[in-house]
């Protein structure tokens with residue numbers, strides 16, 4: 313099969329489209345002919361070597377999320393057949409064939425690009441919300457609200473009746489308003505800007521990891537009411553979640569159904585052919601995408 317791979321850690325230009333061995337679906341897994349594969353910030357961290365202590369031993373295919381058509385069903389899998397359109401999460405998804413470990417049928421009305429965009433960010437948004445005060449009327453601050461995780465999290469919180477203050481650069485404040493959040497800018501002075509918008513804060517999500525956790529704890533007056541997915545520095549006692557504490561995969565299908573029904577907006581910042589994988593990684597790596605970056609495998613369709 314053809315796949316995008318890298319042979320050493322580095323910048324986006326280490327990505328190459330080349331031949332690679334096809335994977336096999338193991339127990340509980342499916343293999344799909346990939347139609348679309350999303351780029352996540354984790355793909356960037358893995359490709360750059362930021363998470364590695366030794367050189368890469370074997371060529372690696374990036375990609376955690378994908379959507380496509382099942383072409384092989386692993387032992388013990390029920391309810392899914394060869395030919396079904398599915399989406400989900402696995403590894404090495406930027407390839408003609410990829411194995412998914414967590415998957416679900418693509419709802420009617422959802423494109424493969426939309427479906428591929430969802431798994432990691434929807435799961436993360438659901439997980440973060442499950443760790444925060446969720447009673448209708450509660451007030452949340454979401455730092456980093458215009459990204460892949462933030463745009464989903466804001467909308468889920470609004471659907472549950474919460475008030476949301478979201479941060480983004482000024483050019484994106486209309487986007488945040490459209491999603492139902494009260495916008496403000498990120499960076500130092502957040503406490504005063506938020507207090508100018510709401511009279512109290514019940515919970516806060518740090519989705520950017522850019523040092524706001526301390527101000528978020530000041531706003532909530534309780535570190536247990538601040539959840540971070542991106543600040544692992546331990547500088548505050550905010551709750552850190554990386555998925556090892558449990559996953560919220562049910563949110564993946566919940567969000568997919570809502571998008572298919574037109575009740576939740578999925579923002580795709582950039583859609584490119586997979587031959588432009590390096591450009592897609594550059595866009596994601598910029599840290600300024602509005603929603604998701606997705607690659608399509610048009611030559612396999």
Ligand SMILES: NC(=O)c1ccc[n+]([C@@H]2O[C@H](COP(=O)([O-])OP(=O)(O)OC[C@H]3O[C@@H](n4cnc5c(N)ncnc54)[C@H](OP(=O)(O)O)[C@@H]3O)[C@@H](O)[C@H]2O)c1
Pocket residue numbers: 352353354432433436455456457458459460461462479480481482484498499519520521522540541542553554555596599600601602603604
């Ligand atoms: N722990 C976990 O389980 C988990 C899971 C998923 C993701 N993550 C991590 O969470 C982070 C966010 O993921 P994502 O997919 O949402 O990323 P993303 O889509 O790349 O986020 C981009 C957004 O971040 C905003 N941003 C940039 N600098 C900011 C700052 N200083 N303060 C606040 N917002 C800022 C940008 O807004 P502007 O363009 O307006 O600047 C942009 O809209 C990443 O570091 C990712 O690795 C962790």
